[in-house]
Amino acid sequence: GQQPTGPTPDPASRPKASVFDKATRFFDPEGDYVKVTEAGLYPYFRAIEVNEGSRAVMDGRETIMAGSNNYLGLTSDPRVVQAAKDAVDRYGTGCTGSRFLNGTLDLHLELEERLAAFMRKEACVLFSTGYMTNQGLLQSVAQRGDVIFSDKDNHACILAGQQVSAAETVRYRHNDLDHLRTFLQRTSEERPEAGKLIVTDGVFSMSGTLAKVPELVALAEEFGAALMLDDAHAVGVVGDGGRGSASVFGLEDRVDLTTGTFSKSFSSLGGFAVGDETVIEYVRHTASTHIFSASMPPSAVATVLACLDILETEPERLDRLQEISDFMRDGFRALGFDVWASQTPIIPVVIGEMYRCFEFWKDLLDAGVFANAVIPPAVPKGQSLMRTSYMATHTDAELQTVLDAFEQVGLKHGIIAPGGKPGPA
Numbered sequence: 001g002q003q004p005t006g007p008t009p010d011p012a013s014r015p016k017a018s019v020f021d022k023a024t025r026f027f028d029p030e031g032d033y034v035k036v037t038e039a040g041l042y043p044y045f046r047a048i049e050v051n052e053g054s055r056a057v058m059d060g061r062e063t064i065m066a067g068s069n070n071y072l073g074l075t076s077d078p079r080v081v082q083a084a085k086d087a088v089d090r091y092g093t094g095c096t097g098s099r100f101l102n103g104t105l106d107l108h109l110e111l112e113e114r115l116a117a118f119m120r121k122e123a124c125v126l127f128s129t130g131y132m133t134n135q136g137l138l139q140s141v142a143q144r145g146d147v148i149f150s151d152k153d154n155h156a157c158i159l160a161g162q163q164v165s166a167a168e169t170v171r172y173r174h175n176d177l178d179h180l181r182t183f184l185q186r187t188s189e190e191r192p193e194a195g196k197l198i199v200t201d202g203v204f205s206m207s208g209t210l211a212k213v214p215e216l217v218a219l220a221e222e223f224g225a226a227l228m229l230d231d232a233h234a235v236g237v238v239g240d241g242g243r244g245s246a247s248v249f250g251l252e253d254r255v256d257l258t259t260g261t262f263s264k265s266f267s268s269l270g271g272f273a274v275g276d277e278t279v280i281e282y283v284r285h286t287a288s289t290h291i292f293s294a295s296m297p298p299s300a301v302a303t304v305l306a307c308l309d310i311l312e313t314e315p316e317r318l319d320r321l322q323e324i325s326d327f328m329r330d331g332f333r334a335l336g337f338d339v340w341a342s343q344t345p346i347i348p349v350v351i352g353e354m355y356r357c358f359e360f361w362k363d364l365l366d367a368g369v370f371a372n373a374v375i376p377p378a379v380p381k382g383q384s385l386m387r388t389s390y391m392a393t394h395t396d397a398e399l400q401t402v403l404d405a406f407e408q409v410g411l412k413h414g415i416i417a418p419g420g421k422p423g424p425a
């Protein structure tokens, strides 16, 4: 081949492409990133050295993990770990291809069958993450001429699905079903032929509240719309035997599509969608994220199968999770904290301004508790919060330590006042 000629350019003198100006601006000394980092308050991408359910070691420091989505506490359960190891022994480490081509193992089919049966639906399709599940499903099911009706607080991957879908999207105010009705009415009048899909988180990931499933089902049926629930924080957490948000209301058979993730209760990585056979089979053949990306590795699938066994045979874990959630909500409220209207093991603790939230996060870590600092745009401005979440394996002593740490740090920052009152801050 022809060798390039001319002098070798000096990399240092090469002009920087302007497309990267935004990256340079990210490091503006007056910007939040530099200021927060220099103050030693940057709370993200922190490395965990020991990860044993409710116990985590970070920077050599023992902490109680109160910020994970490991709801059933199964990530280090010996049975689950053994199942993952056995799968590696039998199938190797990866599938090196998409489900469509060389990436389907008998294990994938077994899991799809098990999940369809568990969720009381005809069929199930796996994806390699929950994010890809929602994005792929929306792109596949909602096409040109269709309209997606989406709750404004839906997870980012639903937003991504709306963006790749050729359907039009309207976003209704969070949980505001009168607002949703207005949009459904308008679409039915102006474009009676349009296919309609309502999509909502079953459990909202920041507030820990449930979607209004009975009212959504009624609206969907009134307007001939399909209803899709993202049950990432619901399957393995709420409902009969952990069957998710529709199951809380006994409405599984009135919901058209339910998606879930394996990165939370199922201790793994991956996602799934369940629904009618024809729809799921169509999704299998048309969802880009399913066809053009490699399938879940064998260890990940075996992990989910082992967790599903435990979920089905040890329902007391769900009872314990519920008990813990109630205990923590009551505990935070008794101390004077605002936990919004949480109904699940996701319990937000409102702090307020972003910098205060970062300081709170740091002081809490120093007190031996890890939880997640959540700032705008994930939450409204001035409502930065510590997102706490619990697992069935938290001990009573650990939970009390978490409450004590929040009390100590909350008093210090004036978020609460002595005597269980909200603070002046």
Ligand code: PMP
Binding pocket: 129, 130, 131, 132, 134, 155, 157, 201, 203, 205, 230, 232, 233, 261, 262, 263, 269, 270, 271
């Ligand atoms: N939906 C919701 C509501 C979520 O909170 C998440 C993960 N944070 C996802 C989907 C994506 O799941 P995964 O981690 O499997 O990509």
